[in-house]
Structure formats: structure tokens, C-alpha cells
Amino acid sequence: MTDEQIARLPKAEVHLHLEGTITPETLWAMAAANHVALPVDSIHELQRLYTFTSFDAFIELWLLMCSCFRTPEDYELMVDGFLAECARQNIRYAELHFTPYNHERFGIGGRKALDIVTRRLSDAQASGGPVVRLITDISGESSGQSGDYTVTLLEEEANPLVVALGLGGPETGLPRAMFKEWFARARRAGYWTVAHAGETGGAEHVQQAVTELGVRRVQHGVRAAEDPAALRLLAEKGVCCDIALTSNECLKVVPSVAAHPLRRFMEAGVPVTLSTDDPPFFGTDLGREWRRARDELGLSTHELWELNLNGLRYGLAETATRRRLLLEFEQAARSILRA
Ligand SMILES: [Zn+2]
DSSP states (O other): OOHHHHHHSOEEEEEEEGGGGOOHHHHHHHHHHTTOOOSOSSHHHHHHHTSOSSHHHHHHHHHHHHTTOOSHHHHHHHHHHHHHHHHHHTEEEEEEEEOHHHHHHHSSOHHHHHHHHHHHHHHHHHTTOOEEEEEEEEEGGGHHHHHHHHHHHHHHOOOSSEEEEEEESOOTTOOGGGGHHHHHHHHHTTOEEEEEESSSSOHHHHHHHHHTTOOSEEEEOGGGGGOHHHHHHHHHHTOEEEEOHHHHHHTTSSSOSTTOTHHHHHHTTOOEEEOOBSGGGGTOOHHHHHHHHHHHHOOOHHHHHHHHHHHHHTOOSOHHHHHHHHHHHHHHHHHHHHO
């Protein structure tokens, strides 16, 4: 697949955090406008903070970023930045992770934040923008309060874009099984479930996500490669792993993209997708993830395209919408990949 074909093809991205689309420049401007003190004196120092030495440093910056949201316009700015990237990269379907609890804790209120984001995304879709669905995440680092808060919100709201409960943040000391009751409540309320697992936690976290949380997809899941039984379980249950190569490299989940076990997942029959996770935090975009998968892991044109379609096949939007997009994607591929 050529760089030009990668740029032109319609794309699906299903593992992307809305708050993780905020660039250092936007964060700097937002902090200044809202009089939030940052632990740095210049935009250059802030840009340097976006280079992580550990997952803890990443979460620290993440929470600092969440504390800078103070007005409805901040949320609109964030959504507009995401939509501009979708237009630039021809991303036509996205599932966005969003963590209302952090905005309840730091910002203008979780439900209000979710409403603003939903309205902005719905308006964009109505005027030809991408189809976007939302996954509301429990934040692992504040699991108790965040779990109750997020699931109660799902039970009480009928948000037109929210399709699933998710689980984000750190895994250390937080076995996925610990979240079982909240996930059962979300499933009873009619939602899909997904969870981050096998990133900072081991293969047993991936197994727990499947067996205890009933997930449709796992975000990352990389460390399932350490246990053949975990890979077999994913393949047997048809649970898809949303892989983010550069994120895994930056946060030292793998030593390098070349050493990433993506191909072992594919050979084991585990469905996978390619995503960016938090593009400016890892200096990447979706096109770059495709190019790295091609150049550093040797994925063929056919394999890359199948991974893209998996975002729709294993996506959580209603079937008719995903089928329509699949047919549109296949039509575009016939003309772009043949040219
Ligand atoms: Zn993620």
C-alpha cells in the first residue's frame, strides 16, 4: 500500500481517547485562558512533558490536562480539533473513549461535558462529518467513585451516541475482575462493554476482561501474547484487540514497533484493529500507524485493509450503520487500491 493510498482510503479508528486528542498548543492556550497554573514555564517545556518515561508520568499529564477544562467552549474546541483531524485523514468512523468522571471531578460536570460533546459530534455528522460513537470509560485510577458515577450515568441517560462502558487508566493493582459488578450493570442496561487490559497489566488481565467483564473488544491486549491460552481465548470468543503500535512503544509496553506481537495475534486468529490511542501524546496519527505496520511489521495491503474493516465489523454502532459504511469503504477501496 502506498503512502498516497493510505492517505486517501476511508478509515475507521476505534481506540482513541477524545481528551487524548488535545495538542500541547491547545492545552497551553486553554490553561492560559482559564488561569490554570501549569508546572512548566513555556510551551516548549510543555511539549517536552509530552515525551513520557513511564505510564505514571503519562497519567500525571493526563489529569493535569483534565484540570484545564473550565468552559463549554473548551469542550467544543476539543471536538473541533478531533473533527479536523478526521477530515484531514479521511477517518469516516470513530469510536471515542471519553471519561465523564474526570470532568465531574475537575471540570464543568460530567453530564454537561458529555452533552456538549454529543451535540457537537451529532451536528458534525449531520453536515457530512464522520460517524462517531462514544464509549464512556471508568477511570481506573479512581475506580470506586468513577465506577458508580459512570454506570449510574449510563443507566439514567439515553445519550444517542454512547454505545458502551469502557475501562481506562492504569492496571497495576487493579485486576479487571474488580470491575465486574459495574460491567454487569452496564450490560443489563443494554450497553456493550470494552476494557483496557494487557497494557500495564499481564495476560491474566486480558483473560479477566473476556471472562469476567464480557467485553466485545480489548484496548491494547498486547500482553496476551505472553500466554498462548489468553490468545486462544480471544480467538475462540472472537474478541478483537485494538492495537496502538506507537503508544505501546512510547509507554514501553514493547521495546520497539518491530518487536510488537501484532502478527502473532493475527496468526492466532485474534481479530485486531489499528488505532492511535492519544495521537499528540505519542506524536502520531492514524496514517503513520498504518505506515509503521507496513514498514516495521511487513503488513501487506490486504492485511492493512482487513484491519481497517475490522473497526467496522467489530464496531459497536448499530448494524445497519456499520454495514452501510462497510459497503462504502469497499467501494472506495476498489477504486483507490486498483489505481
Ligand atoms: Zn487507550
